[in-house]
Amino acid sequence: xxxxxxxxxxxxxxxxxxxxxxxxxxxxxxxxxxxxxxxxxxxxxxxxxxxxxxxxxxxxxxxxxxxxxxxxxxxxxxxxxxxxxxxxxxxxxxxxxxxxxxxxxxxxxxxxxxxxxxxxxxxxxxxxxxxxxxxxxxxxxxxxxxxxxxxxxxxxxxxxxxxxxxxxxxxxxxxxxxxxxxxxxxxxxxxxxxxxxxxxxxxxxxxxxxxxxxxxxxxxxxxxxxxxxxxxxxxxxxxxxxxxxxxxxxxxxxxxxxxxxxxxxxxxxxxxxxxxxxxxxxxxxxxxxxxxxxxxxxxxxxxxxxxxxxxxxxxxxxxxxxxxxxxxxxxxxxxxxxxxxxxxxxxxxxxxxxxxxxxxxxxxxxxxxxxxxxxxxxxxxxxxxxxxxxxxxxxxxxxxxxxxxxxxxxxxxxxxxxxxxxx
Ligand code: IMP
Numbered sequence: 099x100x101x102x103x104x105x106x107x108x109x110x111x112x113x114x115x116x117x118x119x120x121x122x123x124x125x126x127x128x129x130x131x132x133x134x135x136x137x138x139x140x141x142x143x144x145x146x147x148x149x150x151x152x153x154x155x156x157x158x159x160x161x162x163x164x165x166x167x168x169x170x171x172x173x174x175x176x177x178x179x180x181x182x183x184x185x186x187x188x189x190x191x192x193x194x195x196x197x198x199x200x201x202x203x204x205x206x207x208x209x210x211x212x213x214x215x216x217x218x219x220x221x222x223x224x225x226x227x228x229x230x231x232x233x234x235x236x237x238x239x240x241x242x243x244x245x246x247x248x249x250x251x252x253x254x255x256x257x258x259x260x261x262x263x264x265x266x267x268x269x270x271x272x273x274x275x276x277x278x279x280x281x282x283x284x285x286x287x288x289x290x291x292x293x294x295x296x297x298x299x300x301x302x303x304x305x306x307x308x309x310x311x312x313x314x315x316x317x318x319x320x321x322x323x324x325x326x327x328x329x330x331x332x333x334x335x336x337x338x339x340x341x342x343x344x345x346x347x348x349x350x351x352x353x354x355x356x357x358x359x360x361x362x363x364x365x366x367x368x369x370x371x372x373x374x375x376x377x378x379x380x381x382x383x384x385x386x387x388x389x390x391x392x393x394x395x396x397x398x399x400x401x402x403x404x405x406x407x408x409x410x411x412x413x414x415x416x417x418x419x420x421x422x423x424x425x426x427x428x429x430x431x432x433x434x435x436x437x438x439x440x441x442x443x444x445x446x447x448x449x450x451x452x453x454x455x456x457x458x459x460x461x462x463x464x465x466x467x468x469x470x471x472x473x474x475x476x477x478x479x480x481x482x483x484x485x486x487x488x489x490x491x492x493x494x495x496x497x498x499x500x501x502x503x504x505x506x507x508x509x510x511x512x513x514x515x516x517x518x519x520x521x
Contacts, residue, residue: 100358106323115139118155128156131349133321134171138397168200169349174290198302199247206283207265225372235338303351335374362422378406415455436473
């Protein structure tokens with residue numbers, strides 16, 4: 099069986115958690131392949147809201163296997179908190195949640211290093227979620243990291259000590275004011291590691307290979323968004339993993355030829371949290387309305403998200419890099435009430451009009467070229483059928499499909515599972 103992929107096409111927060119939850123019934127296995135607790139995947143059903151950070155979004159479906167792949171970085175402390183929040187659901191976690199031995203661990207000192215690095219950058223800071231993501235991936239590629247599989251060995255604490263001591267020296271080197279009590283942090287960490295060790299560790303690439311041989315259906319769940327990809331995003335204002343389709347191959351051990359559908363999720367407008375360029379960002383009432391109506395606050399950090407019009411230059415780029423086969427448009431309901439909507443179809447770049455996403459998209463280099471479209475007034479949040487979609491929204495969708503050359507198969511009109519229109 100093939101593996102399907104679901105990815106965010108913008109700067110994250112597109113609503114991946116909700117859609118994975120909606121699609122889960124079609125899959126035997128949901129597998130996270132990159133990122134870590136910098137993600138906040140929100141699911142709403144039966145009047146309750148749940149935010150997951152590391153645990154895949156299929157966890158609430160009975161019988162679904164949820165796999166944390168080798169490309170993910172795990173903070174045992176946050177992981178334990180997620181498990182504590184799930185306790186009331188009486189899930190059989192030992193059976194339904196599997197963890198790759200090759201996934202790397204976020205140590206308390208990784209979080210401190212993240213804080214020190216950001217503090218040292220001053221105004222040039224990345225706007226990191228400060229979950230230790232960058233330093234952990236640095237240790238992974240620097241071949242110093244501690245992996246989940248190490249926890250099954252006797253000497254892992256020696257390795258831990260050597261690495262934590264080195265990190266402390268590095269924190270000193272930054273020479274910034276980062277206050278901490280490592281003994282306290284370590285007590286919490288070692289306690290959480292014991293909880294992690296009670297879960298099921300597997301050789302996940304082998305597990306997924308066997309699952310494919312046995313005809314199981316697999317959905318790879320991306321985190322963050324394509325424009326935060328370490329290679330293809332707006333570097334250096336990116337995260338430290340490959341958030342694009344190729345990341346699923348390296349983050350799960352799935353061969354490229356095995357990938358079938360690539361579901362690309364985007365919002366009907368654009369948001370970004372943290373620093374970095376954002377050509378269609380709005381500083382006026384329209385942006386304020388999107389933020390307020392769309393409740394645009396980070397699920398992990400609570401920070402307000404920057405809002406702007408839909409950027410088709412960036413979206414086209416993400417569709418290309420990922421090989422998207424089906425699009426899913428989120429939060430169409432948030433745009434209800436605007437008389438006119440703008441969509442960026444090209445950039446004015448150093449005196450030229452360009453259609454592609456250039457190396458440099460800072461405001462001094464790029465001005466968006468907009469097409470204006472008629473807005474819609476109807477409240478979409480009660481709609482469940484494609485036939486109920488107002489004409490102006492259908493025109494908006496048709497325009498995007500033509501520009502992106504990929505069909506929009508799902509239109510989401512609210513955070514609940516039920517507020518989902520299939521086309
Ligand atoms: P880090 O991955 O926490 O170091 O953050 C790096 C950049 O990616 C910052 O601009 C963050 O705001 C952004 N970022 C990281 N994770 C997410 C996410 O899940 N959603 C949206 N932005 C994110």
